[in-house]
Amino acid sequence: xxxxxxxxxxxxxxxxxxxxxxxxxxxxxxxxxxxxxxxxxxxxxxxxxxxxxxxxxxxxxxxxxxxxxxxxxxxxxxxxxxxxxxxxxxxxxxxxxxxxxxxxxxxxxxxxxxxxxxxxxxxxxxxxxxxxxxxxxxxxxxxxxxxxxxxxxxxxxxxxxxxxxxxxxxxxxxxxxxxxxxxxxxxxxxxxxxxxxxxxxxxxxxxxxxxxxxxxxxxxxxxxxxxxxxxxxxxxxxxxxxxxxxxxxxxxxxxxxxxxxxxxxxxxxxxxxxxxxxxxxxxxxxxxxxxxxxxxxxxxxxxxxxxxxxxxxxxxxxxxxxxxxxxxxxxxxxxxxxxxxxxxxxxxxxxxxxxxxxxxxxxxxxxxxxxxxxxxxxxxxxxxxxxxxxx
Amino acid sequence: xxxxxxxxxxxxxxxxxxxxxxxxxxxxxxxxxxxxxxxxxxxxxxxxxxxxxxxxxxxxxxxxxxxxxxxxxxxxxxxxxxxxxxxxxxxxxxxxxxxxxxxxxxxxxxxxxxxxxxxxxxxxxxxxxxxxxxxxx
Numbered sequence: 001x002x003x004x005x006x007x008x009x010x011x012x013x014x015x016x017x018x019x020x021x022x023x024x025x026x027x028x029x030x031x032x033x034x035x036x037x038x039x040x041x042x043x044x045x046x047x048x049x050x051x052x053x054x055x056x057x058x059x060x061x062x063x064x065x066x067x068x069x070x071x072x073x074x075x076x077x078x079x080x081x082x083x084x085x086x087x088x089x090x091x092x093x094x095x096x097x098x099x100x101x102x103x104x105x106x107x108x109x110x111x112x113x114x115x116x117x118x119x120x121x122x123x124x125x126x127x128x129x130x131x132x133x134x135x136x137x138x139x140x141x142x143x144x145x146x147x148x149x150x151x152x153x154x155x156x157x158x159x160x161x162x163x164x165x166x167x168x169x170x171x172x173x174x175x176x177x178x179x180x181x182x183x184x185x186x187x188x189x190x191x192x193x194x195x196x197x198x199x200x201x202x203x204x205x206x207x208x209x210x211x212x213x214x215x216x217x218x219x220x221x222x223x224x225x226x227x228x229x230x231x232x233x234x235x236x237x238x239x240x241x242x243x244x245x246x247x248x249x250x251x252x253x254x255x256x257x258x259x260x261x262x263x264x265x266x267x268x269x270x271x272x273x274x275x276x277x278x279x280x281x282x283x284x285x286x287x288x289x290x291x292x293x294x295x296x297x298x299x300x301x302x303x304x305x306x307x308x309x310x311x312x313x314x315x316x317x318x319x320x321x322x323x324x325x326x327x328x329x330x331x332x333x334x335x336x337x338x339x340x341x342x343x344x345x346x347x348x349x350x351x352x353x354x355x356x357x358x359x360x361x362x363x364x365x366x367x368x369x370x371x372x373x374x375x376x377x378x379x380x381x382x383x384x385x386x387x388x389x390x391x
Numbered sequence: 392x393x394x395x396x397x398x399x400x401x402x403x404x405x406x407x408x409x410x411x412x413x414x415x416x417x418x419x420x421x422x423x424x425x426x427x428x429x430x431x432x433x434x435x436x437x438x439x440x441x442x443x444x445x446x447x448x449x450x451x452x453x454x455x456x457x458x459x460x461x462x463x464x465x466x467x468x469x470x471x472x473x474x475x476x477x478x479x480x481x482x483x484x485x486x487x488x489x490x491x492x493x494x495x496x497x498x499x500x501x502x503x504x505x506x507x508x509x510x511x512x513x514x515x516x517x518x519x520x521x522x523x524x525x526x527x528x
Contacts, residue, residue, distance in 0.1 A: 144508070148515035154508065183466075186473070186505040190466060254466030294467070362467040 022115040026054030031230035031244035032119035032251075033057065037110065039125040039139050040088075040095075040132030041067040042161050042212075046124035046193070048073065049216040053224045059113035061106065061139060063088045063098050063131045078113040080105060088130030090170050092177050095134025106142035107149070120251060121147060121156045123187070127178035128163035128171025136160075137181045157189040157251065158182070159219070162369065164196045165376065173377035179370060189256040192366060193219050194286045201283065219285050222258040226250075226359050229299050229345055242299060242343025249341070253295050253361030257286040263354040266306050266313040272354065273317075273324035280358050281328065287369040291331030294362035298325050298342045304352035313354060318344060321356070329360075464501075473505035477513070480506060 024030070035057035038047030044060040048071055051058045059078040062068045064087035068079040082105070083098035110121075121143040125132030136158065144154035160178065163171035182190065198215040206214050230247035250256060261279035265271040276298075281290050290296075298321065306313050322342045329338040374380075464472075476495075480488055496503040 144511070148511060151515055153512040153516060184500055184504045186466075186470070186501075186508045188466065188470065252470070254468075254470060292465075362465060364463070364465040 022056050022113075022117070024054050024056045026228075028228050029231040030224075030227045031247050032227060033117055034227065035110070035114040035118045035121045036159075037061065037113075037121070037123055037139055037143065038071075039123060039135045040129040041070075042126030042129055043124040043132050043136075044068065044071050044074075045212070046126075046159055046161060046216050046220075047071075049213070049220045050122075050124075050224070052217075053220060055224075057114040057118060059109050061102075061109065061135065063095055063135070067131075075113075078109070080109045082135075088134055090130040090174065092130055092134035092174055095131045096138070097134075098131075099135045099138035102138060103142050103145070106139055107146045110143065110146045116150050118147065118150070118152070119155065122191075123156065123158045124161075125158070125178075126161040126163070126171075127175040128161075128167060129174065132161075133174040133178040133181075136178070137185060140185050140187060155251070156187055157191065158185075158187050159191045159193060161193040161216070162195060162366075162373070164199055165372070169377055172373040173379065175373045176370070176377055176379050179365065183365075188254050189251050189361070190254060191219060191223065191256055191258075192286045194366065194369060196369070197285060197287050201285075219258055222260060222285070222357060222359070225357060226258075226297060226299070229301075229343060229357075232345065242297060242341050246297065246341035246343075249339075250295060250297050250359050250361045255288075255363040255365060256359055256361040257284050257288050257293075257363060259284040259290075259358040259360070261356040261358075263306075263356060264352075266317055266354055267311050269317075270320060271317065272300075272313070272356075273320040275354075276321050276324045276356060276358075277328065280325070280356065284358075284360070287366045288360070288363050289331075290325075290328045290360055292363050293329055293360040294337065295339045296325055296329060296341070296361065297357075297359040298322055298340050299357040300342070300344045301347050301355040301357065302344065303347050303349035303355070306352050306354050307346040309352065318342070325358070469501050469505050472502055473509055476502065476506050477509045481510070481513075 024033070034050070034055055036047040036050045036055060036059075038044035038058070038060040040062060041064070044062060044067060047058045047060055051073060058074065059080070060068060060071055060074055061080040061082060063081070063083045063085065065081050066086065068074075068081055071079060080102075082102050085098075088095035088098065114121075123136050123140045123143060125136040125139075127133055140156055140158065143156045147154040147156065160182070162175055165172075193215060195212070195215050198218065199211070202214065202218075203211075226247060230242060230244050233241070259280045260283055261275050263272050263275035265275075284290065300313075300318055300321070302313060305311075322340050326338055326340050329340070330336045480491060483491060492503065492506070495506065
């Protein structure tokens, strides 16, 4: 038997690195290819903060077209409007309904915006917002399925902005709702952008219009530096280096927080460890105690005379800093198992100093802050405890 | 529970059985009694019962237990618990697996979410390995 079959001209198969490949725009290497999806207005702004740093795999989803429109640097194909109403009116339950049935649309959005070359996904949202609080669960589940469709483990984390006290009762109540949802999602890392904490640290120095952008950028920049330095060969000082594997252990350690300190004195014995003890905990960008964590990254970025002057920093000084952070993680529990991954990076700069960057993992939820918000929202402590077991 | 998880577990179990038989054979001195033939239909528990310590350490409530677990755990603690639980879950026969997962979903939803997630991850990765190893013919 014979028959004629005309299927026309077949299209050329796509090449691996051809047109349409999504590439981050920073020039320095990084350890991992991160992708970000913003949920709601604040989530979109958080994702844009990472785009501004050079991350190209970004997209946004919202229930209000007007909020998506403000993301002018996002391609139209990287924005998804769900539902046919203008926003969720700060009501997470209403937003959650709008996200029902959007699973495939979300996965298609991710495929368009990120491409297949993704190592970690971050869902960015404001816990106090309606769309963010109501939609992030559906988005996180879609992100997991997208990663699995790429035959990769679903490394999906979140960056959750927490409201200030002054934002009122509804955002506080939505935050409690968000954290309850978060507890059942198995995301890692979980990064809290604590706007109340940021206000207490920097509120007197930041112009009102710059408050939220600066708060987002503070966490985003530190996170990006860790990704950059984990992708850069560190100096082998005292036999330790910080690499992508170490970074992944931090990324997989649940709740993480960032902190920074600067040491201007590296000569006086104990000066570096003193800077860590006195400054690092004070400057943590979340309402946590270092002693609550069990794993940390400690990076020294050493500039000017601190690296190559007549009296450069010694191995002993740097090691004493690592030991100090270990002791801080242990707290009063000397039997506690802790790990500190350290790295040393000389950098060109006109200043003579050591920048000390900390990423602390294995943390519990910021229960003190959540208690405050739950109380403000009129929830009983038990309402949160029932879901998180933290109070 | 997704059908894919069961399918994956069956494949994993078949490989474990084959590997167990292979390692037994390799470790058997010449002249020793030949082990009974192992078929993929047999479960790991049938030919190599789980050590009692592992059973005792299983951080999962019995199926009849429905009380909500409220203990102070960090997300990292839950992930570590889940990693231990996943291996044990995957080695259980189907009926026990289903019963334990159901019990876990009621007694400890957070651990259940983490375990389900990790099993789904393993299934996704395993599909990739199998696809890569398949003979196109």
